[in-house]
Amino acid sequence: MKILYDHQTFSTFHFYSGISHYFYELMNQFSKDKEIEFELSLLFSNNKYLEKANFVKIRPFFKEINNKHMYKLISVINRQQSKKKLSEQTYHIFHPTYYHPYFLNFLEYKPYVLTVFDMIHEKYFKMFPNKDKTIKFKKLLIAQASKIIAISENTKKDIIEFYNIDEDRIKVIYLANSLVKPGNINTYITLPKKYLLYVGGRKVYKNFEFFIKVVSSLMKTDDELHIICAGIHPFSAIELSLFKELNVDNKIFHYNVSDEMLYYLYENAIAFVLPSLYEGFGIPILESFACGCPAVVSNTSSLPEVGGDAAAYFDPLSEASLKETLSKTIYNDDYRNTLKIKGYQQLEKFSWKKTAEETKKLYINII
16 A cells, blocks of 8 residues: 655745644654555655655755745645656555645546644634635545544534534544653753743734733742743744733743753743644643643643643633633642643553554555
8 A cells, every 4th residue: 555645744934843743753653664655745845854754865955045935936846746746646545735736636536635634724714814725725625535634523523514524534533742851951041940831833823912911910929930932933023012011021931942952841841831722633732741741721622632631721711710720730739740640641642653553544444
């Protein structure tokens, strides 16, 4: 059985992304399985995950020039390679790595599997420009896919709600954690004694502003309490202005860190906080569990599926709920230790090996 993956998620200007991480981990697991063959149709990429891959040889493309115009060129070149591989018809199943439907005219009668990660474009369409075609493309591909992978039961529910798809066409296959304790950590950051950790982007649905406003009230009564934000993008002028307005601008820090340093940040945080209004899965919850960091998490969308009984939950629309949950977690050592123990137990339910095994079964059932 041979699977063909395409270039899409590996041709963007994001060196790291959750979607490319997922496909990297899937292929990495399949590279150890003699019963499955796969090919990634990709010529050029600056994706960081592929740099360490031993199953594919990819050429970097002017890393020092990081702009969207260059990556449009990379995408065009790589798409031609994908079209070529599709036309050769040497695969059994095609698995695109994002939602562009360019491949439909090249499949002939070959089946394709589509992984749907979330419904952020559908739920928060005002965040995206009018020219964004993600919803249009996703709708088309969902309608014609041989099988759909949803990364959570909540995402499956959303697919059915938005696109009226027969639930038998959708298989839920969970993601997993990749963060492991490094042998040596170059601790180039001086950490505050007590801090809450926030990880990832800060778009509207991430509910970051709400989080900052609530925590700022705790900071005013606890001089030791700080916030560290880990992610690619530095604070915007609007965010910096908010920090100053709340008089906490000297207690909130941002770092763009390696996986090794991210582990260190989780490991030393008093708690990790995920205040999102919506997530397709929520890998940072599993990362916090792996690092022995208590997780304080919104009680919405897919997050209770991932966190189980190992996270402290709050209503992301209620300041009182978040403040109460944070206070209980920050100032109760026994409660934090209980969360740590339960976190390790919950983490055992997820692995990339399991993700790959379930995906392989889905492929076999299609042929």
